[in-house]
Amino acid sequence: MNEHALRILEFEKIKQQLMHYTASSLGKSRIEALFPSGNLDEVKKWQEETDEGATVLRLKGSVPFGGITDVRPALKRSKIGGILQAKELIDIADTIRGSRLMKNFISDLVEDRELDLPILMELVMTIDPPGALERNIRSAIDDQGGVMDSASPALRHIRGQIRTCDSRVKQKLESIVRSSGTAKMLSEAIITIRNDRQVIPVKQEYRGSFGGIVHDQSASGATLFIEPQAIVDLNNQLSEARAKERHEIERILRVLSEETAEYAEAMLENVEALAQLDFVFAKAAYGHQMKATRPKLNDQGIIRLKKARHPLIDRERVVPIDVVFDEHTHALIITGPNTGGKTVSLKTIGLLTLMAQSGLQLPVDEDSEASIFRHVFADIGDEQSIEQSLSTFSSHMTNIVEILKEVDFSSLVLFDELGAGTDPQEGAALSMSILDAVYGKGATIVCTTHYSELKAYAYERPGVMNASVEFDVETLSPTYRLLLGVPGRSNAFEISRKLGLPVDIIDGARLQISRETNQVDKMIASLEKNRKAAEEEEEKARKLKLEVEAKEAALTKKLNELERSKDDILKKAREKAERALKDARQEAEEIIEDLRHYKKNGQVKEHQLIDAKTKLAHALDSLEQNNSTASQQPVQKAASGFQPGDAVKIISFGQDGYIVNKISDQEYLVQAGILKMNVKAGDLKRVKEKKKVKPVVNVRTSGQTVRPELDLRGERYEDAMLKVEKYLDEAMLAGYPRVSIIHGKGTGALRKGVTQLIDRHPRVKASRLGAQGEGGSGVTVVEFK
Structure with missing residues (x-):
């Protein structure tokens, strides 16, 4: 690419604007190196990654880049044996945390929303945050970059000594300063520090009254900063303890630096991936600000x-x-x-x-x-x-x-x-x-x-x-x-x-x-006139289109209102029919109760009771058919050629069952619960089919209903595997012949784990991915033996 063209077209200004959307110096370094490519495949990949970044920003609004810094210089120094400072180590820990959050953010987004973000997923899959190193650093160094007492038992002991010595020195000096006998000898009644030693300001003429060591004097020479002989030994002990503290801190930093060196190569790869992610999301944010589109x-x-x-x-x-x-x-x-x-x-x-x-x-x-x-x-x-x-x-x-x-x-x-x-x-x-x-x-x-x-x-x-x-x-x-x-x-x-x-x-x-120039000008003028006329016609056509669209919207609105009105009418009709059905059922129950009462008194025989109940059931069936008509549901005739496996209702008993076999055109063998019986066709009514095999009922396990499917979307891998194993056992106890496990498409990790677990299960007969209408490759269907 021609450098002169880049400069004169002000491409550098575009890069400067783009830098405003980076989250760290990592992204800025990528932008500084940005150079147009002349390779079509490479540019297509660049545009694809920018589009993926734009998709993430559109859904989530922002990306968690907090805490990520350019720790590459520190990592490289650790590789050659350098001792890192506490601030550098805490930056490394923050970057490890940031890389973990970024990986989880993209992975969860893909898993939860079933998005297709292959380039971003490939980037985050290269990130392997060393959690052990992060924990060790944070257990030794606080957020401000200070080494904590808990970094080692030795450091805790040394700092205890320092606090004790420091307290004794302060007490001794405060007793001197507050003494009425020494007040006139001091320039000020204060304790100060010189050469890392605690001293008091003594007037020149009283130099010999305290003994000890002179560490400094005022500009005029009238005041000497003296460490009294009484605290020299205590200050010596304090200095020794602080020297031990420095050595212990240095040892702790050396150990952490050596541990960092072990992970340096992997972390450098992590940082490169984070730099690319920062760059990608900066491009996406810049495009969003410009209201740009992917060409x-x-x-x-x-x-x-x-x-x-x-x-x-x-x-x-x-x-x-x-x-x-x-x-x-x-x-x-x-x-x-x-x-x-x-x-x-x-x-x-x-x-x-x-x-x-x-x-x-x-x-x-x-x-x-x-x-x-x-x-x-x-x-x-x-x-x-x-x-x-x-x-x-x-x-x-x-x-x-x-x-x-x-x-x-x-x-x-x-x-x-x-x-x-x-x-x-x-x-x-x-x-x-x-x-x-x-x-x-x-x-x-x-x-x-x-x-x-x-x-x-x-x-x-x-x-x-x-x-x-x-x-x-x-x-x-x-x-x-x-x-x-x-x-x-x-x-x-x-x-x-x-x-x-x-x-x-x-x-x-x-x-x-010239005559030719005049002709050209006239031709141009004619073209401009025709262009303006065409634009006016186009504007008229546009306005006409808008009017047609407005009328279409108005008609659509009216049609929707009519549909809603129709739905309201049907709803009211269904409610009326349901009320009538409820009243009829109540009346029938009252009649039956009366008949039973008569039976107790010996006034009605059992066959008379059954005949009466059959008549009532036929009446109720007719009422139910009227209710179905009001609900715009197709009416099933009582005897309409049942087939084995058809779900039916025995009218005289009010019991659901299914056809086992056809005895004749007017009689069928029916399974109702645990009983099989011959039933006349006129005493049967087809109902909505549930299953042609034994019906499945919900079984409660530990107070919860076992459903015919298990949804794992949004679950962590380990938690999901535990849930699948438990669910398969509960589903078998519930008597399900077949269940579905919903794992989503995503990266395929959950699907692979589910497949492996099912293959090892001794009671699983077969498994397959869902067919069209069952969830496709986002669902695994399991059949039990």
């Missing part, structure tokens, strides 16, 4: 940018442009007035191409497409210059010469004001010749120019398209819109007329230009 990619020179915005211009001010390079277009000639936005359009195309090739999402609308180029070249001058000297022309030619040496079919070449700075006729001819040379090598070209000759160039060459930046003659200001397929006009005559230049002077000027 489609190709390496055929095809560019389709919809509503493209220059990322370094304020979103409230920038004017979006559309850019199209299809299979038949390989060069774009942009014409128009100064300050009209030609160079901004040129830079937008170049910079967005560099961003796409760096794995960044683009500030464009959905379904935009970018091409991957091995080389991007740019020759861009100052479009605001009023005069260009020969030296400027020479500088541009030097740059163009270098471009011509390296350009090939996989290059994007940006020319701003090609051929400017010299004689217009020669400049135009030179520009066309340069464009022919670059185009002949198969490169993709974007060129801005003032030369009207280049407008005709685009019409004469296949694969070359004219474009222009729009200028509003009425307001005498540019609109900054890029118009594809329409060459620009100078608009000098129109602007002059608007500003009040006499018409006869303008007409005289028109006579001075």
